[in-house]
Each structure stands twice: as structure tokens, then as C-alpha cells.
Amino acid sequence: MTTPRDAPTPPDPTSGEHDRFLAAARRTLDALVAYRERSLRSEEPVLRLRRMREIARDLRLTERVRDGGLLDGDYDEFLSSYLADTTRFHHPGYLAHQVAVPHPVATLAAMVDAFTNNAMAVYEVGPAASTIEFFVVNWMLGKIGWRPAPWSDGGKGDAEDGGDLAGSHGGGVLTHGGSLANLTALSAARQHMAPDVWREGVVDRLAVLASPHAHYSVARSWSILGMGSRGVIPVATRDDGTTDASDLPAAFLRAERSGYRVICVAANACSTPTGRYDRLDQLGAFCRERKLWFHVDGAHGASALLSPRLRPLLAGIELADSVVWDAHKMLQTPALCAGVLVRDSLHLDSAFHQDASYLIHEKQQPGFDSLQRTVECTKAGLGLKFYTVLATLGERRLAEFVEGRTDRTREAWHLISRRPGFDCPVEPESNILCFRYGDDDDEQLRIRDRLIATGRYYLSSTSYRGKRFLRIVVMHPRTDGALIERLLDDIEAAARS
């Protein structure tokens, strides 16, 4: 059998290719470090939107494919041309999305993962990657307050950690992003609440109660799972956009009257448009009382679990049946690394099977196959990138990072609320903030376009309560009050111009 260790990988070290590869690797790293430095110093525009045709021409996409030999030719030019048309997440004016400004150490992990290419959904295809994923999942479970899985899960008879505890502990899997994570968790919910559907298809009309501010992947998952987007029954929201738990009984009745059987409640922790946290304790209590599956979409906001100060925002999360948590948002991890976490590991084992118990036990092997828990078959070693960040910063500094971004956002809220002409309707609980200048919806979009054209800022916009808002997400380690003041000055100038 060929092991990854002795499998010959191109480039062949006996040819000049080896040296060329190493030289190109060093120059790539140099170029990336310089790229990051220039971005941090705002020496390049945060975003430059050129036409695809021009970018393709500058990269000489067609010619290179015809000629081959990328590393023999003007590879450096190709690379610098590519970097010139990237959106610079390292630029302090990057305020647009919930996607992390990646820690450089994770770049090395990404390279190791790509180089080894251990497609690790099956243990023997990547023992180290699988072990790190198992560790990362357990670390996340521990932060929620759930019982981590013993190392023996998947293998039998490991007396060291108390033998086989399947079913009495949490479990999880890492997926390629929060959207897929929501699909995975809601599949587990459907399987638990309506197990016949797996074979028979959807017969009853099955509903999930969710806020209208739930991430679109919740409704999309409900449709993919065959239950239809009309099965996503909206729950009333409070002024801050959070789910109004007192409306749950009425929403439940509305669903039943329309012929639905409610099987699940989906909570936002926090919501995408305003970054506010649902009252998980109240939503969770309702689910316990009605015996419903409680899903917490913590893709963005679960990272607050790291901070003793912010953790109360997630009080009640332990009542959940499933939680989604993205490391590629608040945890400085490059895309992608999303955790699907369940209180009872068997619920995830059966997410894609009617009877999964045999899967866990039939194989005698020293490690765990995550294959039965995912939509994916081939899967990258997603845990490694996050693990390197965690092991570089340590838990405490990572927690301080999350706290710092939240504090800067609160400061921004104070600054913006004080300025005449600005409206900042929702006090932030996380690092997401909505505001508008003046009272005209279209004007917000014009302001955004003008700011982007300056190359100094990249921010997004959202519709909230029927109005158009500018929206910032303070992801960058260097975004501070001074930058926000400059941004507000420039918004006023953009509105005048």
C-alpha cells in the first residue's frame, strides 16, 4: 500500500523543477507578506472593481493555458497582477463582511493542507487532520457547555477515557461553511423529529419557526430538505430585530392552522443584519416545553462564548439541540471552517441515515470517520487552519480579540449616534452595526458607491425594517475610533458631492 509519506509528488526532485518550485514558493510568500504590509498601511485601495474582461486580459488567462509552464515564465507578474485585483481584507477600511481578516499563521496551515491533500472524512485518509477536527469539535462543545466526545468514539474499547459513551455526549463535524452547516444541522433535526421522511419523502407539512432576520441559508435549507420555504414560519421580532419569544405560541398556532406540524425553532446568535442576540434561554424553554428541536445559528456570534464578559449574551445555548459556529468569521481563520455541533452525538450520526448506530460500531479502527455526518464526501482538513490560530494566540488572546472588536463597535455606535444627520437605530451587541445618513434610501447606496470609489473604505448595506442602511462589521484588528471618525467625515463629504 502506498502511504502519503512515500508517495512521489511532483515536482520531481531530480529535475530543475524542484528548485523552481521552491524559489517560486519563497517569492510567493514574500509577495504575500508585502501585500499584507501595504494593505495594513492603506497604500492600496481596499477594493478595486474592474471589468472581468480586463482582469482576464491582464492575467493573460488564455495565453497561459495555451503555453503552459506557469513557473517557467513570468509567474511573478501573474501573481502581482492577481493580487492587484483582490479585495484587501487586511486593509483597515475593510468593514464590509463577516469574513475574517485571516491570521497569517493560518496561511501556512492552508498550504500544508493543500500540499498533503488529506481528504479526511474517512480516518485513514488523514489521521492527523481527523484528530485535529475531533479536537476542535470537542473544544467547541466544551465552550457551549456540552460534554465532549471521548477519544474512543468511532473506535471500540478504549478504556482510557471510560470506554464507549456514544449517545451520552455531544458531537460535531466541520463543514465548508455556515450555510452547509445549517443544512447539516436541520437535516439532523428533520431526521430526529420525522424519521420516516428519509425513506418515504415528505408527507406531512413540516415547519420551522424562525425570525425574518434568520440567515437566508435557513430557508434555503428548508427548501433543499423538501419542506418548502413556506414551511419557514416567521416569528415576530422586537425593535432591535431579535426574535420575540412571547410570539412563539401564536406563531406555533399560525403554523398549525395552516396545516403545518412544527418540528423546530431556529434562533439567531447573533443575527446577520443587526448583530443582536436572540434570547436563547426563552426560545430554548419553549422548545423544551413543546418538545421541539432547538437550533441556534451562531455562525457569527458563537465566538462570544470565549469571553466571560460576553458569554451571557448566549445564556441558554446549552438548551439547544444543534449549534452552528463559524471559525472563519470572528476567529481569524481563513475560509472555511464551520462547526456543526449537537448535544447528543447520535443525532448527527443519523442526520443522513435512518439507522446510523451500525456505522459507529462496525469498524474496528483507531480513529473516527466524519463521513456519516456530512453532505461532503471529499473534505479538506478544515480544522488545521483554525487550530493553528488557536494555538498561536491561545484562548485568552483570541477572547480579547473578540471583545476588542465588540468594544470598538460600541464606540462607533456612540460616535455615530452623537453626530447630527446620522441615525443608528440598534445598539450593537456584537461587531455588526447599521446606520444611515439622512433619510433617503437610495442616498445610502450612492454614499456606499462613492466611498468604495475612494479606495479607502469597503462597507456593505442592508435592508432593515423596510429601510436601507449602511452596515459595518468591525473585523479588522486595527479598526479604531479615529478610522470611524474619518469614515463619518467622508460620508458627509460624499453626501454633499
Ligand SMILES: *Cc1c(COP(=O)(O)O)cnc(C)c1O
Ligand atoms: C455568515 C452566516 C451564515 C452563513 O455562513 P457561511 O459560512 O457564509 O456559509 C449563516 N448564519 C449566520 C447567522 C451567519 O452570520
